[in-house]
Amino acid sequence: MREVSHHVRLTSAEIANLWSQYLNDSMAICVLRHLLKLPR
Numbered sequence: 518m519r520e521v522s523h524h525v526r527l528t529s530a531e532i533a534n535l536w537s538q539y540l541n542d543s544m545a546i547c548v549l550r551h552l553l554k555l556p557r
Contacts, residue, residue: 527535
């Protein structure tokens with residue numbers, strides 16, 4: 518069986534969307550960690 522190579526080029530809008538989602542997810546992790554450490 519022959520290997521098939523797929524190279525998909527992302528558009529700048531798709532890259533920007535992925536980067537934005539990464540930043541939002543990273544921030545959410547930091548905020549949740551901080552909130553979990555607050556005294557109750």
